[in-house]
Amino acid sequence: MSPLPVALDAMGGDHAPRETVAGALLAEREGVPVVLVGDPERLREELEKAGGDLPIVPAREVVSMHEPATAVRRKREASINVAVRLVKEQRAKAAVSMGHSGATLAAALFILGRIKGIERPAILAELPADTRSGRVHLIDAGANADVRPNHLADFARLGRVYAEAVTGVEDPKVALLSIGEEETKGNQLVLAAHKLLKKTPGFVGNVEGRDIMSGAADVVVTDGFTGNVVLKLAEGEAKTIFKWIKEALSDGLKTKLGALLVKDALRRLAARMDPAEYGAMPLLGVRGAVFIGHGASDRRAVKNAILRAARLAESDFFKTLGA
Amino acid sequence: MSPLPVALDAMGGDHAPRETVAGALLAEREGVPVVLVGDPERLREELEKAGGDLPIVPAREVVSMHEPATAVRRKREASINVAVRLVKEQRAKAAVSMGHSGATLAAALFILGRIKGIERPAILAELPADTRSGRVHLIDAGANADVRPNHLADFARLGRVYAEAVTGVEDPKVALLSIGEEETKGNQLVLAAHKLLKKTPGFVGNVEGRDIMSGAADVVVTDGFTGNVVLKLAEGEAKTIFKWIKEALSDGLKTKLGALLVKDALRRLAARMDPAEYGAMPLLGVRGAVFIGHGASDRRAVKNAILRAARLAESDFFKTLGA
Numbered sequence: 001m002s003p004l005p006v007a008l009d010a011m012g013g014d015h016a017p018r019e020t021v022a023g024a025l026l027a028e029r030e031g032v033p034v035v036l037v038g039d040p041e042r043l044r045e046e047l048e049k050a051g052g053d054l055p056i057v058p059a060r061e062v063v064s065m066h067e068p069a070t071a072v073r074r075k076r077e078a079s080i081n082v083a084v085r086l087v088k089e090q091r092a093k094a095a096v097s098m099g100h101s102g103a104t105l106a107a108a109l110f111i112l113g114r115i116k117g118i119e120r121p122a123i124l125a126e127l128p129a130d131t132r133s134g135r136v137h138l139i140d141a142g143a144n145a146d147v148r149p150n151h152l153a154d155f156a157r158l159g160r161v162y163a164e165a166v167t168g169v170e171d172p173k174v175a176l177l178s179i180g181e182e183e184t185k186g187n188q189l190v191l192a193a194h195k196l197l198k199k200t201p202g203f204v205g206n207v208e209g210r211d212i213m214s215g216a217a218d219v220v221v222t223d224g225f226t227g228n229v230v231l232k233l234a235e236g237e238a239k240t241i242f243k244w245i246k247e248a249l250s251d252g253l254k255t256k257l258g259a260l261l262v263k264d265a266l267r268r269l270a271a272r273m274d275p276a277e278y279g280a281m282p283l284l285g286v287r288g289a290v291f292i293g294h295g296a297s298d299r300r301a302v303k304n305a306i307l308r309a310a311r312l313a314e315s316d317f318f319k320t321l322g323a
Numbered sequence: 324m325s326p327l328p329v330a331l332d333a334m335g336g337d338h339a340p341r342e343t344v345a346g347a348l349l350a351e352r353e354g355v356p357v358v359l360v361g362d363p364e365r366l367r368e369e370l371e372k373a374g375g376d377l378p379i380v381p382a383r384e385v386v387s388m389h390e391p392a393t394a395v396r397r398k399r400e401a402s403i404n405v406a407v408r409l410v411k412e413q414r415a416k417a418a419v420s421m422g423h424s425g426a427t428l429a430a431a432l433f434i435l436g437r438i439k440g441i442e443r444p445a446i447l448a449e450l451p452a453d454t455r456s457g458r459v460h461l462i463d464a465g466a467n468a469d470v471r472p473n474h475l476a477d478f479a480r481l482g483r484v485y486a487e488a489v490t491g492v493e494d495p496k497v498a499l500l501s502i503g504e505e506e507t508k509g510n511q512l513v514l515a516a517h518k519l520l521k522k523t524p525g526f527v528g529n530v531e532g533r534d535i536m537s538g539a540a541d542v543v544v545t546d547g548f549t550g551n552v553v554l555k556l557a558e559g560e561a562k563t564i565f566k567w568i569k570e571a572l573s574d575g576l577k578t579k580l581g582a583l584l585v586k587d588a589l590r591r592l593a594a595r596m597d598p599a600e601y602g603a604m605p606l607l608g609v610r611g612a613v614f615i616g617h618g619a620s621d622r623r624a625v626k627n628a629i630l631r632a633a634r635l636a637e638s639d640f641f642k643t644l645g646a
Binding site: 146188208209213225255261262268 | 452453465468469500502509510511513531532533534535536537545546547548549551552553554555556557558559560561562563564566567568571572574575577578580581582583584585586587588589591592595596
């Protein structure tokens with residue numbers, strides 16, 4: 001029996017289907033089989049241009065970025081629905097989409113359902129950090145803008161199991177994002193959540209914004225509003241700083257000469273900070289591996305998302321959570 | 324008549340009174356008169372060591388970092404209370420403290436009271452950004468962990484007047500921090516606040532985390548929980564990136580040589596990102612100029628805080644708000 005493929009919503013994303021198809025071919029070349037989901041004519045055309053071949057599962061509809069997430073209920077044959085159904089029917093091991101995040105979340109919830117004991121699925125983002133694994137797991141990075149304290153306890157559990165089973169961190173340290181290390185510091189949500197999180201294995205207490213990347217914890221738990229702001233600020237700040245470095249290094253002959261010599265080292269560092277390195281973010285808490293990517297994803301991001309989705313599906317994550 | 328001095332809580336901060344006294348002397352040398360508030364013997368001793376002289380207003384008590392903010396009610400002669408009273412009595416034009424933030428906030432509220440029409444004073448932080456002024460004004464950066472929508476409207480007004488009157492930005496653009504640019508994106512607080520902010524002059528809509536430093540707005544409005552996380556992440560990430568740059572530039576002979584040539588340029592950039600550059604943050608919405616600094620402040624941060632406090636006091640900020 002051949003291994004199950006990853007189902008790619010090939011119609012989702014700003015540069016679909018060109019970059020989705022190209023990314024899928026790159027993933028295939030690295031040993032992960034992929035099935036493309038979408039308009040067969042468009043996809044065959046792209047495959048031909050790219051000089052590759054991949055199986056296609058037809059999907060006649062698409063949820064566009066201008067539609068509400070609930071469009072997945074109406075458009076049963078939308079590519080995102082078809083991709084997630086392949087996971088449900090065990091014809092694919094994971095689903096990946098660079099399209100409408102809300103629609104992907106809705107499709108995953110409706111079709112796959114939640115893992116027992118998890119009230120709210122959440123998005124996990126990985127950011128570069130000074131931890132043992134070189135990254136920090138931030139959860140929730142945007143699925144739930146308003147949450148209750150027990151949801152944060154769910155996120156802590158999901159994040160810890162992911163860090164251990166997928167990233168391979170031994171006994172991951174879990175922290176609650178707050179505005180002071182003392183358990184008396186925070187907003188009402190965090191004060192109440194702290195009490196619940198004390199019962200979570202690996203809980204090391206509160207961390208502040210300054211500790212997210214410094215390596216104080218392997219998993220940082222927060223609501224989806226704060227988490228989304230954190231994720232996008234972290235990406236935006238890295239971009240701004242590297243832009244300023246570029247400007248600073250083009251000022252004066254001596255500096256310009258030095259810039260030539262350090263270019264490669266800085267480029268490697270910038271690549272480490274590039275969101276495309278991670279490709280996409282898993283939606284954790286549903287009964288199956290689903291990854292949600294940036295709309296702007298290029299082929300490298302698509303490829304990395306597919307590889308990571310396969311890795312989650314093959315890990316002990318779902319078994320550990322009893323899913 | 325000699326100009327009014329800035330009152331410095333010389334006992335507040337991890338390195339007080341050594342760094343507070345040294346910073347006050349630096350500010351004095353740059354033309355801003357300072358009065359030290361605290362234990363006269365300790366302060367005279369420090370002044371002697373530093374070889375300088377400044378007026379002292381005695382304060383026999385101190386609110387320590389381990390006490391609750393409400394200690395300012397009990398310890399009427401605490402240095403922070405005495406410093407703020409000097410502002411109230413118009414014997415000082417501004418008060419600055421690197422000590423207990425909560426106590427400073429409480430003292431300012433109790434002694435100076437709120438500006439009419441402002442329900443909740445807020446802390447304004449300035450971060451380096453790609454705006455016209457080279458910085459973005461983030462408000463609230465930590466005074467109010469839980470707020471209502473109308474408080475965010477107050478923060479917008481305070482931030483805009485500050486950016487215009489103190490920083491000198493013409494017609495500042497004000498944005499609401501959210502998780503999507505559309506007004507339908509956000510948590511319950513932000514969705515409700517967006518409606519109120521539409522009536523604020525200069526309002527340009529929502530911005531995301533990625534836009535904070537990119538220059539999309541001169542003033543970014545948020546609750547004190549999110550704002551404090553943003554402020555500390557922005558500082559922490561800059562620190563982490565510059566640490567990684569240092570590591571990347573010490574790898575290999577060619578890179579090391581280049582590093583020597585670009586050192587000065589990178590150092591200037593790192594200095595621009597250093598929180599000590601700003602020194603401290605104004606507490607806006609009380610009837611007087613009060614600045615709250617990092618506990619870890621060194622003399623440069625203390626000096627910059629004093630200069631900025633004097634600048635706020637001398638600006639049209641209070642007049643514009645009818646205070």
